[in-house]
Amino acid sequence: MKDIAIIGYGQTKFGELWESSFRELLVDSGVKAIENAKVDGDDIDAMYVGTMSGGLFVGQEHTASLIADYAGLNPIPCTRVEAACASGSLALRSACMSIAAGQHDVVLVGGVEKMTDVADPTGAIATASDQEWEAFVGATFPSLYAMMAKRYMYEYGLTLEQLSTWSSIAHENAVNNKYAQFRSKVSVEQVMGASPVADPLTLLHCSPVSDGAASMIVCDADKATDYADKDDIIYIKAFTQASDTIALHDRPNMTTLEAAKVASNYAYKMAGVGADKIDVAEVHDCFAINGLVLTEDLGFCKKGTAGKFIEEGNTRIDNDKFVTINPSGGLKAAGHALGATGIRQVGELYWQLKQDKECKDRQSAINNGYGIAANVGGTGGTVCTHLLSVNR
Amino acid sequence: MVVRTWRHMQERYNLIGKKCKTCGNVYFPSRKVCPECRRKGEMEDIQLSGKGTVYTYSIVRAPPKDFEKNSPYIVGIIDLEEGTKITGQIDCDLDKIEIGMPVQTEFRKIKEDGKSGVISYGYKFVPTSH
Ligand SMILES: [Zn+2]
Numbered sequence: 001m002k003d004i005a006i007i008g009y010g011q012t013k014f015g016e017l018w019e020s021s022f023r024e025l026l027v028d029s030g031v032k033a034i035e036n037a038k039v040d041g042d043d044i045d046a047m048y049v050g051t052m053s054g055g056l057f058v059g060q061e062h063t064a065s066l067i068a069d070y071a072g073l074n075p076i077p078c079t080r081v082e083a084a085c086a087s088g089s090l091a092l093r094s095a096c097m098s099i100a101a102g103q104h105d106v107v108l109v110g111g112v113e114k115m116t117d118v119a120d121p122t123g124a125i126a127t128a129s130d131q132e133w134e135a136f137v138g139a140t141f142p143s144l145y146a147m148m149a150k151r152y153m154y155e156y157g158l159t160l161e162q163l164s165t166w167s168s169i170a171h172e173n174a175v176n177n178k179y180a181q182f183r184s185k186v187s188v189e190q191v192m193g194a195s196p197v198a199d200p201l202t203l204l205h206c207s208p209v210s211d212g213a214a215s216m217i218v219c220d221a222d223k224a225t226d227y228a229d230k231d232d233i234i235y236i237k238a239f240t241q242a243s244d245t246i247a248l249h250d251r252p253n254m255t256t257l258e259a260a261k262v263a264s265n266y267a268y269k270m271a272g273v274g275a276d277k278i279d280v281a282e283v284h285d286c287f288a289i290n291g292l293v294l295t296e297d298l299g300f301c302k303k304g305t306a307g308k309f310i311e312e313g314n315t316r317i318d319n320d321k322f323v324t325i326n327p328s329g330g331l332k333a334a335g336h337a338l339g340a341t342g343i344r345q346v347g348e349l350y351w352q353l354k355q356d357k358e359c360k361d362r363q364s365a366i367n368n369g370y371g372i373a374a375n376v377g378g379t380g381g382t383v384c385t386h387l388l389s390v391n392r
Numbered sequence: 393m394v395v396r397t398w399r400h401m402q403e404r405y406n407l408i409g410k411k412c413k414t415c416g417n418v419y420f421p422s423r424k425v426c427p428e429c430r431r432k433g434e435m436e437d438i439q440l441s442g443k444g445t446v447y448t449y450s451i452v453r454a455p456p457k458d459f460e461k462n463s464p465y466i467v468g469i470i471d472l473e474e475g476t477k478i479t480g481q482i483d484c485d486l487d488k489i490e491i492g493m494p495v496q497t498e499f500r501k502i503k504e505d506g507k508s509g510v511i512s513y514g515y516k517f518v519p520t521s522h
Contacts, residue, residue, distance in 0.1 A: 120456070120457060122454070123457065126456060132396070132400065133421050133478075134479050135456070136502065136512070137480050137481055137514065138452060138455070138456070138465060138502070139452075139479050140452055140455065140456055140467075142454065143450040146450035147448040147449060147450050147467070148448070150448045150449060150491070151447065151491070154491050196451075196453045196454075197453060198450045198451065198454065199450055199451040199453070201450075249477040249478055250477065254447075254448060254469070
């Protein structure tokens with residue numbers, strides 16, 4: 001199997017981007033990634049695009065062809081990949097597999113979602129849950145995560161303050177991210193006092209509705225130095241994926257995401273490193289509870305202790321002992337443009353690991369040279385992880 | 393959407409699930425393949441009692457369009473006596489709901505698709521002491 005390198009990354013701002021269309025967003029981020037990687041359009045062999053639901057959000061399917069066309073990349077093969085909110089990292093994983101197999105050398109991976117053109121984004125997002133047996137009876141997407149939170153609180157004594165600390169730290173980190181949707185601090189009290197969405201979750205426990213795109217150039221590691229300087233190359237050591245039941249009620253345990261455990265364990269094995277060697281992580285916090293659960297499922301602290309672990313500040317950017325989690329501000333504050341999120345997470349790790357100027361005011365200490373991203377589709381029906389290293 | 397509603401009547405109206413004769417696991421909604429036994433599993437219909445306890449719940453205060461009239465309402469995951477879990481609304485006082493509370497299904501209207509649209513029926517849960 002061939003080794004895989006990231007040689008360039010670019011993203012748009014995440015937020016309510018009224019001026020930009022679906023196709024413009026992805027082309028903007030794609031051009032940035034191509035320039036960043038110092039490749040030419042002619043060097044690109046294939047393209048993979050992650051997007052959850054062009055059909056519902058902007059009434060457009062056949063997005064692979066649309067993107068290849070507007071990116072000016074015809075006739076290279078372009079494939080659209082869908083796994084709800086994990087669409088972006090699944091596109092990246094597809095690109096990695098195609099390079100690993102020797103099919104392509106240089107691949108453009110894009111993720112995009114245009115969510116603010118639709119009148120009922122909540123209804124569109126609900127399609128990531130089981131339509132017939134969850135959404136039908138009135139279970140909204142936030143309420144499914146709220147039910148995880150309620151059960152978690154019941155089993156482990158997680159407090160609302162601890163849960164809310166997650167959001168407060170996320171907003172603090174996003175202040176130094178110019179691409180973030182929210183760049184204002186919020187206190188734990190403000191999170192708890194925000195308008196209720198689905199008890200115990202308030203609006204400030206939830207990620208926003210966002211427009212945005214992120215793109216990355218991945219490449220056969222043997223050819224990476226043909227394009228990029230040595231210092232601008234980061235390696236993808238593992239690209240893994242696991243599935244779970246689509247409906248939350250079919251799981252024996254709702255305080256953990258089994259697919260995240262399986263995918264991350266496999267990633268650690270594939271890369272030959274343990275969770276204790278990870279310097280920086282980007283985890284999927286579409287709702288604050290998910291961030292806490294993933295902190296445990298990825299092995300950064302023991303089951304049931306994430307509330308205390310976060311509250312003690314162990315995952316803050318300035319901590320010197322443990323992993324830094326979501327220096328970007330995460331989905332909560334940086335924004336969550338569904339199909340783009342998985343690529344944005346890995347893009348943040350790329351910047352963090354090579355200590356890029358793009359993250360200079362939120363730089364995690366890089367001691368061992370490893371980062372991991374976990375991207376969740378739906379309520380955990382799909383989880384993808386990517387483990388990055390500064391060394392090949 | 394209309395056909396989709398008809399297709400699920402047995403399950404939604406009568407709470408018919410599936411039991412795997414091979415491993416004894418009970419499933420709702422119905423499945424063709426037992427995730428435990430796969431091809432070795434043999435599935436048969438089972439009538440569920442609709443009795444169970446609240447495993448977890450949430451109070452929905454930002455409802456989707458179809459449920460705006462009911463808001464706020466309780467949605468929960470119920471641990472049924474037969475050993476499967478199921479998502480549904482729980483009809484009880486907002487401040488009475490708690491994990492572990494015994495509940496029982498009742499046949500109710502679930503939603504209406506607009507003024508002249510299809511009315512969907514199904515199960516809701518009520519406290520058994522009720
Ligand atoms: Zn079976």
